[in-house]
Every structure is written in C-alpha cells, then in structure tokens.
Amino acid sequence: MRDQIRELFPELNEIRNEQLREKVLDVWVEATTKGGWKPEDLMRIPFTLLADNVNIMYLEHVRTVCRMCIAMEDVLVKAYGDRVTIDHDTLVAGALLADVGKMLEYEDKDGKIVKGQSGQYLRHPFSGVGLCYKHEIPEAVMHVIATHSKEGDHVKRFPESIIFHHADFTDFELVS
8 A cells, every 4th residue: 555655645755854754654554544445545535525516636635735835835935045944844744644634534425425423523633643643743744734724723833834724725715
C-alpha cells in the first residue's frame, strides 16, 4: 500500500526532510487502512460532505490545495524575502495531512459516502491530529491540521496554517 499511496501523492517529494516525508506516508497508510479504504477509493470520495453535488474528489482536493500552498509560499518569499518566515516542509506536510482524518470521519454505506460513526464524534482535524501524534509528526505540522478549519478560528494561526487555511477555503468555496 505504501507504494500506491506514494504514487497518488507526488507532492510528498516536496518534503525535503526524508524522515518527515516517510512519517507523512505512514500516517496516510494507517488512515487508509484504519478507515477501511483502498488507495483507489481516494478518487471516488467527494472532498466534502458539506455541499451537494460535489464533483471534486478527495485526492484531487488534497493535491490541489497542497500545490496552491506551494505557489502561495513561492509568491510570498519572492515578494518579501526573509521578511516572511515560512517553513516549507511544515507547510507541505500540513497540507498533505490536513484532511487525512476524513479517512476516519467518512465511510462507504452501500456505495454512498457518508459521515460515519467516528465522524459523529470527531471531525477530521481532531482525528487527523490523533493519527499524526501517534506517528510523531512535529507539532508545527499538527498545528496546521488542528487549526485549518473552523476549529482554528479562535486561536492564533502560524504562517503555514494561515496559508493552508486560505488555500483550503478557496477550493471549498468554489463548490459550496
């Protein structure tokens, strides 16, 4: 499964720190397995259940938002140089893992993707952080996951989370 997940997420190669890259992959493998999914399911799961008739799939959303984050970082660094501090690996790892908890939040009920029992109790930012904590993902990356959605509206977001939050909601608001 590791090779399949690695193939699905070429953006993993953007993570410069090899140990972090492998930990991110480990989280995806565990989330996929624990959620009862197969790697190919990532292209049939809608990226959100909060809007009707979503035709953007989970894998497309994760990859697109990750690439938007990288592009935003590039623009900001070119414009402001060392006056802005953005940790590239934290940004990319956070972008790739922010929605990993959906693998536990969602389930397939007779061919229809719905919020599962786990999702009734915990939204994906919480379950995502739990998975990441187990795999010793750095706290800065977990911050992106924990604060990317409405759960982060009442805390200070660090630069990587600010970038991800806006990229994520750009994609979300296009379909809602």
